[in-house]
Amino acid sequence: MTANRAAEPASGRAREDQVRTLFGEIAPRYDLLNHLLSLNVDRWWRRRAVRALGWETAPAGTYLDLCSGTFDLALELAGRPGFEGTVLGSDFAFPMLAQGLPKIEDAPVSPVCADTQLLPFATSSFAGITVGFGVRNLSDLQAGLCEAHRTLQPGRRLVVLDFTVPPGRLMRAAYLLYFNHILPRAGRLISGHPWAYSYLPKSVEGFPDPPRLAELMRDAGFVSADWFLLSGGIAAIHVGVKAPAGGPGRLQGR
Ligand SMILES: C[S@@+](CC[C@H](N)C(=O)[O-])C[C@H]1O[C@@H](n2cnc3c(N)ncnc32)[C@H](O)[C@@H]1O
Structure with missing residues (x-):
């Protein structure tokens, strides 16, 4: 179609x-x-997401970056000093992966064309999973969260970075002005796409708020799902932990 x-x-x-x-x-x-x-803040958000992953306890592991696009989050992890593992960057839009290929030439990052809602990986494959600005786009969010939970190793973390609507009145007003009026116009002008950047604020508005997303992560099987806000609540990072092999557990020291 x-x-x-x-x-x-x-x-x-x-x-x-x-x-x-x-x-x-x-x-x-x-x-x-x-x-x-x-305004380049996305780079800092991705660094915070990688910091929440707990990769230091398995620096040689295999990691998965879902909805990886042009690999910015995968590269953020792969480029951490002391990281000795590999990162698979998966996305279902081949042109996004193709666009990012030159960036991963010298990095331990491999592209995979796959749908996040039906992953072609064995159960318990990954030492950690990240997804940046991706889950908001899934037509079946729960399927994506369940697949992340299935493919994660016991005791390890899923880190979700995405936009959210700020809770404070002033910040929310500034955010709505920027997201609903400035961003769609600037995006349309530069990308030439008629609605791609109107889709962005709409997709954030229709997305579960942070407590609800945490609930959905627990429904998908994560024993804990904690979150924190970034930049006054424009974005949030959720950290879900899969139960360790011996039984349930909580997220340890961030
Ligand atoms: C906003 S981009 C984020 C890219 C990257 N993670 C980043 O931090 O810049 C969202 C990406 O999610 C991908 N995506 C959306 N739905 C998907 C799905 N069901 N399976 C795989 N990728 C998906 C899109 O193709 C797009 O590349």
Whole structure:
């Protein structure tokens, strides 16, 4: 099915096709727009996400970055001093992966074209899983969370970084002005895509708030799901822990 470029985002399977097509179309400008429209704060958010992963306890492990796009989060992990493992960066939009290939040439990062909602990996494969600005795009969020839980090794962490609507009144007003008015116009102008950057605020608005996302992570099997806000609540990091082999456990020291 070909997604209609002029159409507003749909739901269910049609939304999945639209999302894949959308990211395929904006891939050449994705990195530029990402850093420009977030005023480069996204780099700092990704560093915080990697810090929450607890990779230091398994520096030679195999890690998975879901909805990896052009690999920025995968590279953030792979580039940490002392990291000796490998990172698989998986995404279902091939043009996003292709766009990022030159960036991973000399890094221990491998591309995989896969749907987050149905991962082609064995159970308990990964020492840690990250996903940056990705779960918000899933048409079946619970399927994605369950797949992350299944493929994670016991006792290890899933780190979810995504936008959220700030709780404070002032910050929320500034955020809504920027996200609903400035960002869609700037995004349309630079990317040339009619609605890609209107989709972004809509997808954040329709996404579960941090307590609800934590609940959904627990429903997917994580024994604990804690979160903290970034930059006044524009973004949040959730950390889910899979029960250790011997039984349930809580997240240890961040
Ligand atoms: C906003 S980008 C984030 C890219 C990257 N993680 C980053 O931090 O910049 C969202 C990515 O999620 C991918 N995506 C959305 N739904 C997906 C799915 N069901 N399976 C795999 N990738 C998906 C898109 O193709 C896109 O590359």
